[in-house]
Amino acid sequence: AANEFELFxxxxxxxxxxxxxxxxxxxxxxxxxxxxxxxFTLDGPMKHTEMLPFTPEKIGTAFYAxxxxxxxxxxxxxxxxxxxFSAIDAHKRLVIITHGFGNSHHNEMxxxxxxxxxxxxxxxxxxxxxxxxxxxxxxxxxxxxSTNTQVVGRQVAFLVNELKKHHGVSPQxxxxxxxxxxxxxxxxxxxxxxxxxxxKFGRITGLDAAAPFFEGHAGAHLTSTDADFxxxxxxxxxxNILVGxxxxxxxxxxxxxxxxxxxxxxxxxxxLHPACSHQSSVLFYDATLSARATCxxxxxxxxxxxxxxxxxxxxxxxxxxxxxxxxNVTARGTRYLTTTxxxxxxx
Numbered sequence: 001a002a003n004e005f006e007l008f009x010x011x012x013x014x015x016x017x018x019x020x021x022x023x024x025x026x027x028x029x030x031x032x033x034x035x036x037x038x039x040f041t042l043d044g045p046m047k048h049t050e051m052l053p054f055t056p057e058k059i060g061t062a063f064y065a066x067x068x069x070x071x072x073x074x075x076x077x078x079x080x081x082x083x084x085f086s087a088i089d090a091h092k093r094l095v096i097i098t099h100g101f102g103n104s105h106h107n108e109m110x111x112x113x114x115x116x117x118x119x120x121x122x123x124x125x126x127x128x129x130x131x132x133x134x135x136x137x138x139x140x141x142x143x144x145x146s147t148n149t150q151v152v153g154r155q156v157a158f159l160v161n162e163l164k165k166h167h168g169v170s171p172q173x174x175x176x177x178x179x180x181x182x183x184x185x186x187x188x189x190x191x192x193x194x195x196x197x198x199x200k201f202g203r204i205t206g207l208d209a210a211a212p213f214f215e216g217h218a219g220a221h222l223t224s225t226d227a228d229f230x231x232x233x234x235x236x237x238x239x240n241i242l243v244g245x246x247x248x249x250x251x252x253x254x255x256x257x258x259x260x261x262x263x264x265x266x267x268x269x270x271x272l273h274p275a276c277s278h279q280s281s282v283l284f285y286d287a288t289l290s291a292r293a294t295c296x297x298x299x300x301x302x303x304x305x306x307x308x309x310x311x312x313x314x315x316x317x318x319x320x321x322x323x324x325x326x327x328n329v330t331a332r333g334t335r336y337l338t339t340t341x342x343x344x345x346x347x
Contacts, residue, residue: 004275007102010140012241015212018049018143036079037154038196045219046147053147059136061155063096064105066128068118077129079159082166090168092126093175093202096156100180100210102139105132109282110179116289121322131156137181146213149181153188154196160189161197172202172228179282180246183209183222183232190226191219201227203325208235208247208281215248224254231255231324233285234262236277244274247281256334257320259284259297261305266341284345288321291344297321299335308336 032052033039040052053059063077065087075087088094095117099107114128136148156176163169171193178186183206190201204227214221224230230253237258238245247262259280260266268276288297297320302313318324318331339345 003102004273007139008241008244008246008274011101011142011212011246013140014142014146015241018213034151036158037151037192040150044150045217046150046213048217048220049143049147049213051143051147053151054136054144056151056155059133059148059151061136061152062105062132063159064130064132066114066118066130067126068123071115071118077159079155079162082162085163085167087127088129088163088167088169089126090163090170093121093124093173094127094129094160094163094169095125095175095177096129096131096160098131098133098152098156098176098178098182098185099137100178100182101137101142101145103137104134105130107179109279109286113177113282113286113289116286117322120289120292131182131185133185142212145181146184146210149184150188152185153190154192156185156189157193157196160193160201161199164199170202171199174201175203175205176201176227177205177207177285178209178222179207180210180278183207184214184220187222187226190222190230194226203227203229203231205285205324206230206232206248206253207285208233208278209252211237211239211246211248212241215250221248221252223252229254229325231257233257233259233281233320235259235265235281235284237262242274243271244268244277246278251334254332255299255318255324257297257299257324257337258305258334259320259337259339261336266339283343284339285321287344287346288319288323291346292323295344295346297337297339297346299337301333302336305336 031041065075176186232253236247265277265280298316302308
């Protein structure tokens with residue numbers, strides 16, 4: 001709990017610090033360029049942070065692959081060494097999961113998602129890659145972590161382009177899942193794949209995409225243009241960071257799910273656990289896999305949450321979570337639903 005408070009205070013302090021800085025009338029002609037991922041400038045999409053991202057060496061991004069036959073064994077994938085691509089099944093869906101602020105690829109919740117993707121997708125998922133960028137996402141510097149999402153996003157796109165060239169992986173079969181800042185990493189991956197290589201990812205899911213320094217800044221956050229299909233789960237929407245509201249308030253995908261209003265989740269009662277609602281996005285997504293046999297997280301079309309609570313909206317045409325692109329491939333817009341406070345969370 002103490003660590004959670006520190007993380008959320010770091011975010012709040014970062015926002016306050018950047019907001020209080022005098023805004024320059026022009027930006028210095030400063031840019032950093034790197035092999036494989038191009039250049040970053042102070043007047044780029046994250047210009048409001050007024051800093052350039054760390055170098056790729058300082059961020060130290062690493063990719064760890066897992067397969068159904070070896071679901072817990074890590075296979076290091078190096079985009080510069082095609083021999084390491086052998087762990088990846090080029091004929092099935094490849095899922096790439098990215099963690100958020102103050103974390104690493106050893107996040108227990110994301111590890112559970114990895115395991116269930118390999119176990120409960122009817123053989124559709126052939127490989128899961130966990131992205132580790134812990135040095136670039138380290139607390140307490142949320143400003144730097146936010147800016148670093150640009151670098152990691154391009155590194156993800158570069159990896160997939162190398163897999164496309166040397167291992168026969170189709171980008172349309174690549175599915176990015178990002179939690180918090182990881183969702184913004186995925187957005188930058190989707191933008192770079194199109195501008196640098198001319199192709200789109202098949203799908204991106206934003207799990208309570210981080211809002212501070214992103215929402216309201218055009219070109220800086222995950223949107224529906226970043227993949228063929230973009231879905232979002234909103235669980236901590238709001239602007240009061242110190243009570244755990246760090247998620248996007250507004251819809252940004254093809255399909256946006258707002259469970260329990262998307263603001264505060266029913267299992268979250270303690271001020272000692274400010275990350276609870278934010279992390280609920282991962283728990284709900286995971287349950288759409290592990291509890292699939294008994295649970296269906298049906299999303300209802302409704303004008304807004306207040307109308308939904310009147311029980312007058314009876315049309316549900318899509319499911320939240322992994323199967324959002326299976327039930328109704330043409331479904332678009334905002335969907336509402338309620339959950340319970342305990343696993344498996346479905347009514």
